[in-house]
Amino acid sequence: MEGTGGDLALATLRGHGVREMFTLSGGHVFPLYDAAVKQDVPIYDVRHEQTAVFAAEAVARLGRRPSLAVLTAGPGVTNGISAVTTAKFNGSPVVVLAGRAAMWRWGAGSLQELDHVPILAPVTKHAATVTDTTAIVSDVDDAVRRALGAHRGPVFLDLPLEVVFSRAETEIPDAVAPAVTEPDPDEVARAAALLARAERPVVIAGSDVYAADAFAALRECVEALRIPLFTNGMGRGALPPSHDLAFARSRRTAIKSADVVAVIGTPLDFRLGFGDFGDAQVVHIVDAESQLATHVTTAAAPYGDLRLALTQLASYSGLRADHEVWIASLRTAEDAAAHKAGEEMSAETDPIRPARVYGELRRALDADAITIGDGGDFVSYAGKYLEPSRPGCWLDPGPYGCLGTGMGYAMGARVLAPGRQICVLLGDGAAGFSLMDVESLVRQKLPVVMVCGNNGIWGLEKHPMKAMYGYDVAADLQPGLRYDQVVSALGGAGETVEKAAELGPALKRAFEAGVPYLVNVLTDPADAYPRSANLA
The missing domain is CATH 3.40.50.970 (Thiamin diphosphate (ThDP)-binding fold, Pyr/PP domains)
Incomplete structure (x- = not known):
């Protein structure tokens, strides 16, 4: 050429x-x-x-x-x-x-x-x-x-x-797929024996399982070994919420009692308590040696092609102990947490609490909707209340925690999936980073729905600082700002919601609008997400 x-x-x-x-x-x-x-x-x-x-x-x-x-x-x-x-x-x-x-x-x-x-x-x-x-x-x-x-x-x-x-x-070369590392079979066998013979095993799967297109192999693995599955990041949706091995709300209970925890395709970082799982033995399975945890003593740590590793793990089902009592005990805890969440998502409060927003949003989202999280406290609630039913339906900033991803992620998602719902969840703090790029979405005819949890504060900082010092600074925003009017001024549309009963109709209008549309929900600034993760 x-x-x-x-x-x-x-x-x-x-x-x-x-x-x-x-x-x-x-x-x-x-x-x-x-x-x-x-x-x-x-x-x-x-x-x-x-x-x-x-x-x-x-x-x-x-x-x-x-x-x-x-x-x-x-x-x-x-x-x-x-x-x-x-x-x-x-x-x-x-x-x-x-x-x-x-x-x-x-x-x-x-x-x-x-x-x-x-x-x-x-x-x-x-x-x-x-x-x-x-x-x-x-x-x-x-x-x-x-x-x-x-x-x-x-x-x-x-x-x-x-x-x-x-x-x-010069000539344009043919694309060549990158070489794949096969996991060490001895290390896989060690991991399989630990999981299969454990009395109370748990699997936590993350974003790299999605990147490796290894969801079918993950399902085969947990079904063959009968192990409860929790997910984070783009691992969400690995199993439909109705699956008997799919768990979301009882992770703390599970880790507290587990004797083996296998973390697959995600780092042992602050989101997972840095891999401190009490007395449980830790198995870490990743796609490259560089991703193996070095701050945790692992009982087994195979690395390489995740599909192959998971398929190999599934082949050890003959070693499996009976995990049904363990699964049933976690299901009891899961159902209790789900019942509590259901009450929170239907609560009539004034001002609106974030849980109610997600109760309404669950009814408005299609099964294949792509939901994007860009925020602190408000988006933390999304992780608690929204349960993707299939892979590729959840996108957040990941462990770096960078705000301002929303409009870019929305643009990329809409370009990639023109026929699906795209819903961006914004804290009002995060909205300040990227909302001007609504103009880019409008101009290039890329409709998305934005739901802004507007509590007028930097909630992720205000509540912890007040708990630590007895006061807070640099954590207040102007309350009641009309972010919807910003979107309208840029060529989109939107509205402000102050009452819980208005949420459902507003979301319906948003998804039917055909333009970038922001639902600006005034939420309770006193409502703080019950955070357990530490910065370090």
Whole structure:
């Protein structure tokens, strides 16, 4: 193929399955836009670079494929760093291509002259500058392969002006699937024996099970060994809520009594109490050696292809002890917690409590709706009350905890799934990070529903600080702000809800609107999520 550096880069990415570009316009990357026009690749542009990267990350995570964000030089790159870091923590194969000031004039003070690579290297799997137009194809191909190899993650390349604008002729290689590591069979056997022979085993599955498309193997495993399953992140929806091995609300009870806990496809981080499961033996199963916990003594720790590991575990069903009494005891605890949650989700209070919002939302969401969490306390309640019934229906910022993902994730989800409901759950604090990008959604005809839990405070900080110090500072927002009017002013629509009885009709109008629509729910600022996780 003969073309500019932009032509060659995009053709290489298309060979790896990249189908769209997310960007904020900048002159340093014009050849990439020109290539997209010529190669019929849709361009989705935004109002802040982090939104472009978040949108690309949503496509990478939900679609299990590489995605593309294009950033202009200097501030374009630095504006995207929080989103790139989020992709690193989530293992998302996002390819970030950036402009760069000309090499031949480096040091003379060109516009937006900055060496991006040392900044991006710590938060990517690979960061480099392409120094020759003829090297673009091989460098981009290598970067994508690194992004897709276990453990997945973002990659970064910047293209100096003379490299991306110049022309060259080179062949576009065929995409090659990354090599797969087979788990050590002895380590798998050790894990299987522990789980099968345990009296009170528990499995906790996370986002990498989704990334590996290993849900069928996970179901086969827990059904063969008859083990209760809990999930977090994009592991949610692994089993339908009606399945007798699907549990969500009794995790603390289960871990307190378990004798073996297997954590699959997620780190032993603050979300799981850093793997401190009392007297239980810990099994950690991940896709790459780099993901194994080093701060916990594990009884077994196979790593490699998760589908293969789970299928191999299922083959040890002949060793299985009787777990039915254990399952029944957890079901009793689960049912009691579900009954309590049901009461909370139907409670008539003034002001509205977040639980009631989710009670109404459960009735409004389709089974295949993609729900996106972007917030602190308000979104924590979503994890408690919403139960996805299938994989690929839940998206949150992951362990990095970055606010402002909402509009980017919504854009990526809508592009990937044009026929499904997309619902963004926003705290009013999170809304301040990205709400201007509603204009990007409106302009590009990407309708989504936003539900804003508006309590007028930074709830995740205000309540803990007051408990620790007896007072709080820097934790109040203006109460009752009309975020719905912001969305309307940007071309969408919305309304404010103050009474619980108004929630259902408002949500119905939102999902029928056909434009970005924000339901601004004034919630009780005194209602604090009962948090148990520690920062460290």
